[in-house]
Amino acid sequence: MSELRLMKGNEAIAEAAIRAGADAYFGYPITPQSEVLEYLMAEKPNERTGMVVLQAESEVAAINMIYGAAGCGKKVITSSSSPGISLMQEGISYIASSELPCVLVNVVRGGPGLGTIQPSQADYFQSTKGGGHGDYHLIVLAPNSVQEMSDFVKNAFDYAFKYRTPVMIQTDGAIGQMMEKVELFNQEKRSKEIPSWATVGKPKERERNIITSLDLQAEVMEKRNHKLQAKYKKIEENVTLFEEVACDDAEYLMVAYGTSSRICQKTIQLALKKGIKVGLLRPITLWPFPKKQIAKLAEQVKGILSVEMSTGQMIEDVKLAVEGKIKVEHFGRMGGMIPSPDEILTALENQIIGG
Amino acid sequence: MEDTIIKTENIVFKKTELLTDNELSYCPGCGHGTAHRIIMEVIDEMGIQADTIGVAPVGCSVLAYDFMNIDMQQAAHGRAPAVATGIKRVLPEKFVFTYQGDGDLAAIGTAETIHVCNRGEHFTMIFINNGIYGMTGGQMAPTTLPGMKSSTSPYGRDVEMMGHPLKMTELIANLPGTCFVTRQAVHTPSAVRKAKKAVRKAFELQKEKKGISFVEIVSNCNSGWKMTPVQSNKWMEDNMFPYYPMGDIKLPE
Numbered sequence: 001m002s003e004l005r006l007m008k009g010n011e012a013i014a015e016a017a018i019r020a021g022a023d024a025y026f027g028y029p030i031t032p033q034s035e036v037l038e039y040l041m042a043e044k045p046n047e048r049t050g051m052v053v054l055q056a057e058s059e060v061a062a063i064n065m066i067y068g069a070a071g072c073g074k075k076v077i078t079s080s081s082s083p084g085i086s087l088m089q090e091g092i093s094y095i096a097s098s099e100l101p102c103v104l105v106n107v108v109r110g111g112p113g114l115g116t117i118q119p120s121q122a123d124y125f126q127s128t129k130g131g132g133h134g135d136y137h138l139i140v141l142a143p144n145s146v147q148e149m150s151d152f153v154k155n156a157f158d159y160a161f162k163y164r165t166p167v168m169i170q171t172d173g174a175i176g177q178m179m180e181k182v183e184l185f186n187q188e189k190r191s192k193e194i195p196s197w198a199t200v201g202k203p204k205e206r207e208r209n210i211i212t213s214l215d216l217q218a219e220v221m222e223k224r225n226h227k228l229q230a231k232y233k234k235i236e237e238n239v240t241l242f243e244e245v246a247c248d249d250a251e252y253l254m255v256a257y258g259t260s261s262r263i264c265q266k267t268i269q270l271a272l273k274k275g276i277k278v279g280l281l282r283p284i285t286l287w288p289f290p291k292k293q294i295a296k297l298a299e300q301v302k303g304i305l306s307v308e309m310s311t312g313q314m315i316e317d318v319k320l321a322v323e324g325k326i327k328v329e330h331f332g333r334m335g336g337m338i339p340s341p342d343e344i345l346t347a348l349e350n351q352i353i354g355g
Numbered sequence: 356m357e358d359t360i361i362k363t364e365n366i367v368f369k370k371t372e373l374l375t376d377n378e379l380s381y382c383p384g385c386g387h388g389t390a391h392r393i394i395m396e397v398i399d400e401m402g403i404q405a406d407t408i409g410v411a412p413v414g415c416s417v418l419a420y421d422f423m424n425i426d427m428q429q430a431a432h433g434r435a436p437a438v439a440t441g442i443k444r445v446l447p448e449k450f451v452f453t454y455q456g457d458g459d460l461a462a463i464g465t466a467e468t469i470h471v472c473n474r475g476e477h478f479t480m481i482f483i484n485n486g487i488y489g490m491t492g493g494q495m496a497p498t499t500l501p502g503m504k505s506s507t508s509p510y511g512r513d514v515e516m517m518g519h520p521l522k523m524t525e526l527i528a529n530l531p532g533t534c535f536v537t538r539q540a541v542h543t544p545s546a547v548r549k550a551k552k553a554v555r556k557a558f559e560l561q562k563e564k565k566g567i568s569f570v571e572i573v574s575n576c577n578s579g580w581k582m583t584p585v586q587s588n589k590w591m592e593d594n595m596f597p598y599y600p601m602g603d604i605k606l607p608e
Contacts, residue, residue: 024445052444056437057470064434064467068410068441071428076441094431199426199442201406201449210420212411212429 003184009149009175010035012182013079013105016153018045021188022103023074024052026065028084031117032173033107036079049190059084063091063104070100071211073198075157075191079105081173082123083114085131092166093132097213097224099231101160103153104138104168107176110336118336119173119259124313127170128287135225137232139167139239140286142257146180154185163235164197170286172309174259174338241284242293250279252352253297255318256307257283259338264307266341271348278348286314291321303327303352307344310334327352373399373424380418382489384584386574387415389541390483391422393551394452397558398425407450408442410435414456415489433464436471436480443478450561451478458488461497461523468527475532475566479557482524482569485576486595493579497521500598505579520598524571528605534565536605540573540596542588553603565607573599 007015014036017025025045027037037055045051052069056062062078069076080088085106095102108123110116127140139159141152149171156167194200202208215221243261246268247253256264261282271278281297283290298304303326306315312330319328331347333339373395381387398407404425411419413432420427430438435453443451453460460468460482468480487505488494495505495512498520502511512520528536535557539550550572557568573595577587 024441026441054440054444057466060434061437061440061467061470064431064437065441065444067430067434068428068438069445070441071438072408072442072445074445076445090431091434199408199428200446201404201408202424202426203405208420208424209426210429211427212420214417214429216418 002186005182005184006179007146007182008035008177008179009146009171010107010177011039012146012149013153013169014039014043015184016150017077018043018049018051019185019187020154020157021049021075021190022051022077022157023190024054024069024076025078026054026056026062026069026076027078027080028056028059028062030081030084032109032119032176033079033081033105035176036105049187051190059087060091063088066102067091067095067098067100070095070102071098071199073195073200077103077105077153079107081107081109082111082120085123085126089132092138093134093136094213095166096136096138097134097228098211099164100166100211101164102166103156103160104166106168106170108170108172110334116336117173119309119338120334120336121172121258121260121309122311122313122334123170124286124308124310127168128289128317136228137287139163139165139235141167141169142284142286143169143171143175144258144261144282146175146178146182149175150182150184159239163231165231165235170258172259236288239285240288240290240292242290243282243284245280245282247279247281247297250277250301252276252278252348253281253301253304254278254307254344254348255281255283255294255304255314257286257314260307260309263339263341264344267344267348270341270345276348276353289317289321291317294318294321295323298322298325301326303329305344305348305352306330307339308332309338371395371399373404375422375424377421379422381415382578384575384577384587386485386541386572387483389547390481390572390574391419393541393547393554394454394481395423397551397555401555401558403450403558406448407452408446410439410442410451410453412453412455412459414459416454416456416483417490419454433459433462434467435459436464436467436476439478440471440476443476447477450558452481452558453478454481455483456489457482457484457486457496457498461521468523469530471532472527472530472567472569473532477561477564477566479561479568479570481554482571483574484571484599485574485579486520487576487579489576489579500594522599524569524604527567527569532566533569533605534607535560535568537569537603538571538573538599538601540591540601542575542591560607571599573601
């Protein structure tokens with residue numbers, strides 16, 4: 001039996017981690033996501049499932065605890081918010097290069113710098129273009145409801161283990177803090193399976209397992225890069241997710257994810273009252289980006305408004321998908337401000353329809 | 356004649372079973388090889404190869420996993436204690452150790468070192484202190500002695516400007532999460548025997564889950580110090596040992 005609960009997005013992440021059978025959570029408090037660690041500590045997951053929860057001394061330590069436990073083949077998850085995720089980047093690069101599965105949650109807040117604690121989507125570049133050093137990608141899932149905060153934790157673990165790669169759930173302070181009804185999935189057992197590559201102690205008969213991202217010979221390191229890129233290609237072919245709203249007969253299109261996509265749904269209704277047919281393409285995976293679908297819709301609509309709570313980051317990927325065929329403009333608020341449905345409609349009218 | 360030589364009771368030395376056949380990447384005369392050997396001997400003698408996970412640092416011993424025939428992880432610079440925490444927390448019945456140099460453990464990784472020693476994680480830390488950054492070519496370390504020359508203190512460490520050498524081992528001995536803290540060396544046969552006993556004790560203590568067992572090994576860096584191996588060992592005795600005195604600093608209750 002599934003269970004209905006009214007929860008904050010951050011709490012849903014935490015509860016979903018326990019129910020997905022996670023082995024460990026390591027994290028450090030930062031607003032607006034501290035409820036994840038608080039909820040986990042209060043729930044005593046060690047008694048519920050045997051899951052380990054530890055408050056690290058920093059985000060730097062937390063991500064390296066994740067590396068260590070992930071290297072043992074365990075299901076591990078951490079969460080933080082923008083400045084904390086910046087601190088984790090070196091570790092994330094190591095994890096990607098060492099091909100370790102794990103789930104990272106970024107409850108994005110306004111930046112740059114210490115910024116603000118209000119919601120933002122300005123970490124798009126960091127999440128989708130690498131973030132840390134070197135050539136790598138994360139699978140990036142962008143929930144737009146508390147329900148998806150819960151569901152995507154489970155999906156993220158599945159992708160992480162299927163592709164041996166870190167998966168990021170990029171959400172924001174609005175979804176992290178708001179309360180909605182959630183249908184929680186049933187408790188899953190923690191896996192006892194030990195992956196063949198895991199460092200759990202070397203029995204006499206097998207070769208030792210080494211978790212490392214170091215190859216001093218450039219030729220060997222290039223091979224590692226080729227292998228990673230081949231995997232990313234496979235992920236692009238198999239894990240590109242999106243949702244379409246009112247796209248069938250749309251004359252204009254908005255592209256928006258997360259909180260912005262929720263606001264754009266209201267904009268669609270407001271526009272319709274004015275006789276404007278605008279649809280919404282909502283990327284669910286920010287990487288891989290649904291560029292084929294956007295290219296397809298660019299054949300149908302007259303112009304695209306990319307809506308993001310940033311100075312205009314995702315628009316670069318939208319433009320790459322559209323290849324200059326139609327007009328693409330950005331509208332967004334920055335630094336923790338959330339746009340209203342009216343503001344977006346006005347932007348659509350001024351920048352796309354009238355512009 | 357040959358038959359009698361290989362009788363078990365006649366063997367005084369043999370290749371350490373748990374070292375791989377890979378050629379050591381360390382400079383001739385360096386203490387790392389001996390430190391590796393005694394750790395692997397202890398793991399072999401305790402029969403815990405199948406239950407041990409090691410964590411290699413960044414520094415000269417970044418490739419420790421090429422030589423130690425056990426499951427290992429390579430950590431980012433300074434983060435070995437955090438990585439070991441992740442491992443030990445999800446595999447609490449396994450033996451876990453970090454192997455770190457002075458830059459890794461006492462400079463960039465100071466926070467991680469202090470916090471695992473304060474939380475009382477149940478693993479072993481092996482700390483190789485040679486007072487210099489060997490791998491990057493002889494730069495000043497947090498443990499470089501006052502007046503000691505390095506490529507980034509070419510006129511000698513000026514403590515007024517560059518600060519003082521950090522006695523990390525004494526520092527962490529004060530923390531409640533450490534159970535056994537000792538300082539050893541591996542430059543003479545008797546020092547090796549003592550150091551090996553300390554490493555054995557450190558690993559045995561993991562069974563009791565009393566917190567961090569910490570073995571500092573004061574070592575040489577003849578390349579970085581620009582000396583012959585013999586000179587460097589003498590210099591170490593004359594200069595490093597007075598500042599970093601040998602012996603146990605904290606014993607288990």
